[in-house]
Amino acid sequence: MKTIKLDIIDExxxxxxxxxxxxxxxxxxxxxxxxxxxxxxxxxxxxxxxxPINEDKMVKMPSGIAxxxxxxxxxxxxxESVHDFYNKSGAYVNAMTGYKKTRYIFKGSNNFKENLxxxxxxxxxxxxxxxxxxxxxxxILEEARMDLDNPDVKFRETIFKNLYTSELYNKTIIGTMDxxxxxxxxxxxxxxxxxxxxxxxxxxIVTNEDEKEVFNLIKQNQNKKKFKKDFVxxxxxxxxxxxxxxxxxxxxxxxxxxxxxxxxxxxxxxFKATKVEVVDYLFIMLGILVGNLSKFNIDLITKKIIKDxxxxxxxxQKVKNEEYITVSIYTLTDKYNKFITLLEKQLLSKNYTxxxxxxFKKTFKxxxxxxxxxxxxxxxxxxxxxxxxxxxxNETLEIENNLNYDKFKEIIGKFNIKNKSIVIMKxx
Amino acid sequence: xxxxxxxLNDYEIYYLNTNKFKTIDILTFFISDYDKSDIxxxxxxxxxxxxxxxxFKDEVSMSKNNMELYEPRISINDVFxxxxxxxxxxxxxxxxxxxxGMNKKTIDFYYSLIFxxxxxxxxxxxxxxxxxxxxxxxxxxxxxEMPRVIAFNNFIKNIKEDVPLKVDSxxxxxxxxxxxxxxxxxxxxxxxxxxxxxxxxxxxxxxxINVIKSNLDKKVKKNDYExxxxxxxxxxxxxxxxxxxxxxxxxxxxxxxKIYNMTxxxxxxxxxxxxxxxxxxxxxxxxxxxxxxxxxYYVYSSFAPTSSMLYLSAGIEKSNYKKAVKLMKExxxxxxxxxxxxxxLNNALxxxxxxxxxxxxxxxxxxxxxxxxVIYDRMTSEELLKExxxxxKEEIINLAKKLDLDFVFLLEGDK
Numbered sequence: 001m002k003t004i005k006l007d008i009i010d011e012x013x014x015x016x017x018x019x020x021x022x023x024x025x026x027x028x029x030x031x032x033x034x035x036x037x038x039x040x041x042x043x044x045x046x047x048x049x050x051x052p053i054n055e056d057k058m059v060k061m062p063s064g065i066a067x068x069x070x071x072x073x074x075x076x077x078x079x080e081s082v083h084d085f086y087n088k089s090g091a092y093v094n095a096m097t098g099y100k101k102t103r104y105i106f107k108g109s110n111n112f113k114e115n116l117x118x119x120x121x122x123x124x125x126x127x128x129x130x131x132x133x134x135x136x137x138x139x140i141l142e143e144a145r146m147d148l149d150n151p152d153v154k155f156r157e158t159i160f161k162n163l164y165t166s167e168l169y170n171k172t173i174i175g176t177m178d179x180x181x182x183x184x185x186x187x188x189x190x191x192x193x194x195x196x197x198x199x200x201x202x203x204x205i206v207t208n209e210d211e212k213e214v215f216n217l218i219k220q221n222q223n224k225k226k227f228k229k230d231f232v233x234x235x236x237x238x239x240x241x242x243x244x245x246x247x248x249x250x251x252x253x254x255x256x257x258x259x260x261x262x263x264x265x266x267x268x269x270x271f272k273a274t275k276v277e278v279v280d281y282l283f284i285m286l287g288i289l290v291g292n293l294s295k296f297n298i299d300l301i302t303k304k305i306i307k308d309x310x311x312x313x314x315x316x317q318k319v320k321n322e323e324y325i326t327v328s329i330y331t332l333t334d335k336y337n338k339f340i341t342l343l344e345k346q347l348l349s350k351n352y353t354x355x356x357x358x359x360f361k362k363t364f365k366x367x368x369x370x371x372x373x374x375x376x377x378x379x380x381x382x383x384x385x386x387x388x389x390x391x392x393x394n395e396t397l398e399i400e401n402n403l404n405y406d407k408f409k410e411i412i413g414k415f416n417i418k419n420k421s422i423v424i425m426k427x428x
Numbered sequence: 429x430x431x432x433x434x435x436l437n438d439y440e441i442y443y444l445n446t447n448k449f450k451t452i453d454i455l456t457f458f459i460s461d462y463d464k465s466d467i468x469x470x471x472x473x474x475x476x477x478x479x480x481x482x483x484f485k486d487e488v489s490m491s492k493n494n495m496e497l498y499e500p501r502i503s504i505n506d507v508f509x510x511x512x513x514x515x516x517x518x519x520x521x522x523x524x525x526x527x528x529g530m531n532k533k534t535i536d537f538y539y540s541l542i543f544x545x546x547x548x549x550x551x552x553x554x555x556x557x558x559x560x561x562x563x564x565x566x567x568x569x570x571x572x573e574m575p576r577v578i579a580f581n582n583f584i585k586n587i588k589e590d591v592p593l594k595v596d597s598x599x600x601x602x603x604x605x606x607x608x609x610x611x612x613x614x615x616x617x618x619x620x621x622x623x624x625x626x627x628x629x630x631x632x633x634x635x636x637i638n639v640i641k642s643n644l645d646k647k648v649k650k651n652d653y654e655x656x657x658x659x660x661x662x663x664x665x666x667x668x669x670x671x672x673x674x675x676x677x678x679x680x681x682x683x684x685x686k687i688y689n690m691t692x693x694x695x696x697x698x699x700x701x702x703x704x705x706x707x708x709x710x711x712x713x714x715x716x717x718x719x720x721x722x723x724x725y726y727v728y729s730s731f732a733p734t735s736s737m738l739y740l741s742a743g744i745e746k747s748n749y750k751k752a753v754k755l756m757k758e759x760x761x762x763x764x765x766x767x768x769x770x771x772x773l774n775n776a777l778x779x780x781x782x783x784x785x786x787x788x789x790x791x792x793x794x795x796x797x798x799x800x801x802v803i804y805d806r807m808t809s810e811e812l813l814k815e816x817x818x819x820x821k822e823e824i825i826n827l828a829k830k831l832d833l834d835f836v837f838l839l840e841g842d843k
Contacts, residue, residue, distance in 0.1 A: 086710075089782070138721075151573055256572050292487065297487070302558075369525050
């Protein structure tokens with residue numbers, strides 16, 4: 001077990017990697033009553049094409065399989081419901097599936113060791129039958145129906161599908177109705193066995209318990225189980241082009257307000273900087289040019305070109321050996337062409353100052369302190385750091401704490417709008 | 429955790445001194461009478477106050493100021509029961525994590541949002557007023573995209589009694605008929621006639637309390653309001669069924685029960701336990717409607733203690749409506765017939781107790797908790813933890829027998 005010291009905010013993270021490959025991050029907080037545990041696997045909605053373990057041919061799974069699998073792991077062979085177990089100690093239990101990861105969580109104020117053991121056991125004991133798979137379809141179809149009634153879900157999925165040329169984002173996390181109906185227990189076992197190996201999983205823990213005891217408990221739990229040695233995941237290697245997939249798409253939908261998303265796609269390597277630097281500097285740039293520090297936003301609202309504040313997000317995706325960064329800028333408007341023209345002018349304007357830059361730097365450390373003020377905040381910190389970097393380290397925070405204006409200008413100098421994708425969701 | 433009270437002439441302060449958190453939380457209540465036609469005005473005011481004030485007259489300078497203050501988290505919410513409560517909450521970093529003098533600057537800024545809003549020539553500033561109204565209009569429209577919002581608003585419309593649950597707190601286009609001067613006059617009058625109560629949690633010292641006092645002294649008046657703690661309801665003559673068709677994919681059910689003659693213990697202690705057994709995380713509704721019969725992704729129950737009501741809800745496929753309603757009602761009947769296992773009761777009590785203990789880990793939950801005790805006469809977490817230990821099955825059964833089905837509402841998805 002080693003200690004990762006987060007110097008900037010004077011906090012410690014305990015870390016270990018077991019012989020079976022399972023990584024564990026633990027933050028101890030004696031002042032909090034409750035503990036929060038997330039058991040994560042690097043398997044999500046995008047992972048449909050792979051060579052299953054003990055097989056030699058590439059398969060393509062129905063869309064929605066990672067999410068379906070997440071639902072099914074709550075079913076136990078002995079008939080006990082996972083919810084019932086956790087309810088006995090009053091703990092909250094849930095799970096969630098994203099594009100790249102699935103997480104199983106519990107949060108509670110007592111029975112921590114029993115609850116942790118149970119989490120490891122139920123996630124590592126798949127039990128799928130034809131009957132229990134069939135039963136789940138009705139539930140997931142209702143969840144899918146709920147998503148169909150949310151236009152923003154379709155909007156988001158279209159944005160990603162249009163950014164990537166490979167089939168990577170050509171699917172939804174929940175799956176299509178037909179695909180959900182077609183899933184079998186064999187499909188689930190193939191996915192489970194191919195991705196739910198400890199070497200592909202991570203435990204995140206926030207607790208008031210003694211860290212050594214917790215690590216020992218996990219080791220003992222894992223030592224009782226057999227896992228395949230030399231485990232390798234063979235996912236399909238997509239070919240991704242630098243260029244966006246579709247430059248402009250207009251979708252007509254039953255919405256009350258039209259909306260537009262303007263996205264840009266970059267190869268990380270084009271910035272000649274680390275991902276941390278690029279993403280952080282891009283966030284600052286967007287905050288200054290189109291966000292809360294920008295008169296641009298308010299001007300467009302006052303002139304009734306847009307109907308609500310501009311929002312933005314940055315995402316990243318590794319495809320083969322290249323990492324892609326995408327920037328997406330959204331707003332509500334039916335004057336999309338005018339908005340896009342003005343937006344592009346603003347993005348190229350270089351209207352940023354050191355004074356504005358320094359304001360973002362000021363809030364970096366305070367943001368960390370907000371995270372560490374609650375159990376949920378600490379868990380969110382760990383998950384988002386891991387999601388971004390594939391690990392949690394002091395080095396990343398040090399880079400962020402040492403962002404400087406000259407480097408900002410240098411990196412943002414490489415920003416351009418050559419590779420864009422626009423999605424418009426228009427009122428029918 | 430024990431809060432201390434400072435009873436001042438014109439307002440009250442309740443504070444809890446704890447060094448558990450890096451932040452300090454201040455929640456200020458402005459309580460007054462209201463007319464339902466003024467709900468939209470309060471929505472606009474809430475949106476207006478948070479974006480600018482008289483010193484920072486545009487959103488950009490306001491944002492910059494927020495960043496200078498290390499980004500305090502500020503929210504304003506309106507709760508409409510028998511009275512209107514405007515709740516302004518701010519969570520900010522204790523200055524020992526930022527820089528000396530920040531506590532005072534941040535609290536001064538917080539109160540400037542309320543007492544020094546962005547005005548011009550006798551009314552709210554025109555540019556920002558217009559921006560705010562346009563944003564509200566947009567959000568009213570966007571609500572029509574959300575079936576669960578539409579379902580809930582239509583569900584509560586069918587409640588006959590004038591209870592808090594019936595109040596639709598969202599803004600209405602038809603009520604956006606005021607100018608910036610009228611709205612400012614309404615706001616000034618509201619502040620003037622409000623009862624003011626402040627709740628503070630964190631590392632509190634006399635200096636901090638004095639800063640709060642300096643911001644409130646001579647700015648608020650003593651006003652007294654009695655918030656009705658509960659409603660007695662008329663008996664149901666005949667249960668109703670209401671259907672509204674839409675072109676959504678999913679259908680949404682609401683089933684409303686009235687509850688008669690609850691004691692204080694039933695309202696505060698027994699009803700939450702009943703609700704947890706009926707519609708909590710591993711409950712009768714969850715296990716039977718979702719898990720065993722696969723009829724819904726979400727199904728739950730919820731209660732409105734002041735309104736003396738309990739309701740069930742589920743999102744289903746249209747063709748399963750009758751089956752789902754039958755099953756949902758059956759779960760209520762299970763309670764009435766005493767079909768509650770020891771495990772169900774113990775699990776519900778553990779879940780509720782656990783969530784009470786966990787509230788102490790969140791500074792905002794702690795602050796809000798004490799406010800519900802003071803303002804809405806709820807029991808404290810300590811009291812509830814003690815009371816939970818004595819809950820019996822008989823009490824739950826007796827309370828279940830007081831449930832009376834009022835109506836079933838279906839927002840039918842016809843797509």
